Amino acid sequence: MKIESLLAQIGSQSEPVTGAVSFPVYQSTAFRHPKLGQSTGFDYARTKSPTRTVLEDAIAELESGDAGFACSSGMAALQTIFAYFSQGDHLIVSLDLYGGTYRLLEDIMARFGVSATYVDTNDLAALESSRRESTKAVLIETPTNPLMMITDIEAVAAWAKQYNILTIVDNTLLTPFLQRPIELGADIVIHSATKYLGGHNDVLAGLIVTKGEELSERMALLHNSIGAVLGPQDSWLLMRGMKTLALRMERHEYNATRISNYLLTHPAISDVYYPALETHPGHDIQKRQSSGNTGIFSFKVKDARYIEPILRHVKLIAFAESLGGVESLMTYPAVQTHAAIPEEIRRQVGVDDRLLRLSVGIEHADDLIADLAAALELAKQEVEEGVAVHE
Ligand SMILES: *Cc1c(COP(=O)(O)O)cnc(C)c1O
Numbered sequence: 001m002k003i004e005s006l007l008a009q010i011g012s013q014s015e016p017v018t019g020a021v022s023f024p025v026y027q028s029t030a031f032r033h034p035k036l037g038q039s040t041g042f043d044y045a046r047t048k049s050p051t052r053t054v055l056e057d058a059i060a061e062l063e064s065g066d067a068g069f070a071c072s073s074g075m076a077a078l079q080t081i082f083a084y085f086s087q088g089d090h091l092i093v094s095l096d097l098y099g100g101t102y103r104l105l106e107d108i109m110a111r112f113g114v115s116a117t118y119v120d121t122n123d124l125a126a127l128e129s130s131r132r133e134s135t136k137a138v139l140i141e142t143p144t145n146p147l148m149m150i151t152d153i154e155a156v157a158a159w160a161k162q163y164n165i166l167t168i169v170d171n172t173l174l175t176p177f178l179q180r181p182i183e184l185g186a187d188i189v190i191h192s193a194t195k196y197l198g199g200h201n202d203v204l205a206g207l208i209v210t211k212g213e214e215l216s217e218r219m220a221l222l223h224n225s226i227g228a229v230l231g232p233q234d235s236w237l238l239m240r241g242m243k244t245l246a247l248r249m250e251r252h253e254y255n256a257t258r259i260s261n262y263l264l265t266h267p268a269i270s271d272v273y274y275p276a277l278e279t280h281p282g283h284d285i286q287k288r289q290s291s292g293n294t295g296i297f298s299f300k301v302k303d304a305r306y307i308e309p310i311l312r313h314v315k316l317i318a319f320a321e322s323l324g325g326v327e328s329l330m331t332y333p334a335v336q337t338h339a340a341i342p343e344e345i346r347r348q349v350g351v352d353d354r355l356l357r358l359s360v361g362i363e364h365a366d367d368l369i370a371d372l373a374a375a376l377e378l379a380k381q382e383v384e385e386g387v388a389v390h391e
Helices: 004-006 050-062 076-080 099-112 123-129 155-163 213-226 230-242 243-264 283-289 306-312 343-349 365-385
Strands: 066-072 091-096 113-117 133-142 166-168 189-191 206-210 271-272 296-302 330-331 355-359
Touching: 004 050, 004 243, 050 066, 050 099, 050 230, 066 076, 076 099, 076 189, 076 206, 076 213, 091 099, 113 123, 113 355, 113 365, 123 155, 133 155, 155 166, 206 213, 243 271, 243 296, 243 365, 296 306, 306 365
Parallel strands: 091 113, 091 133, 133 166, 166 189
Antiparallel strands: 066 206, 189 206, 271 296, 296 355, 330 355
């Protein structure tokens, strides 16, 4: 079946007793046993709970994996995955990384003796030279956030396999609608489902998908033991969002393409980072391994003094810290999402004080362009005249 149909039908044929088309929220932590030695398949909700199970089965199928695990946030999903590793283990990680992942590795995992080296994961020579005997996994984000760097998943997974190194892909920005890393050789996929999968800026959630029996069993143990699981209400809300994922992603891509093309020719903008643009260095790989583009991109203004007035003057676009929802949000990565990353690394990858990130929603593109045009014009006036413009 095609992915649009799988998405629309999540949970719709899973409730045999009443035939409920919207799978119910089973708000129960305990489940009665028919008799000693028997179980309905549900015992205690941390281990397994009905609404969450429907969601977990859905994401496993969507990502072509063997098992799915729903967690209370994307970070909880990453922590659950990192608990797979032991003291002395080493990870190779994308250089341009989500700030929270970097913080989890450096402030927490490092204290438990799990170390990480940050490299451009599209450079196989860099992967090879950072590999140690103790390297157990490579963690990639593609596209990266915020600079939209693309890594060839198939090439990295093939490289990793020869050394028994696991390939973990953070697929938050593309979702299984546009990119399925396990089909390209990855072992584990992780999502901040808070973003496009949920899609409405209203639910915090993380998902893990594993490939292979042993890995899936181990992840089930970690998921249950750590206990950072997703509750039934949020599982339901996430499934409700996922049903429209295909439609939303198509509109996000259409809008982001139009707006990135508009900014590309704007005199106040120096760079636009969006893989859909043919000028983007990762354009060809992205086209080969994904069926479309995400709705988020970044751009640099020519003068850092534009930043503050732009953020003050956007109206339809909210100055807020997230991505992937139906409402457009603008973020200033250097002080928000990527503040946890040391300035030296931020500079190296290009997350500087002129960079803005735009998560393009599903509003009409004309309105979004008009909002940006007005904010840029007011910013220009303020910078030229040296005074704040009040409307
Ligand atoms: C937001 C995000 C995370 C963290 O997810 P939360 O749901 O906020 O805990 C991890 N990776 C990426 C790429 C993200 O955008």
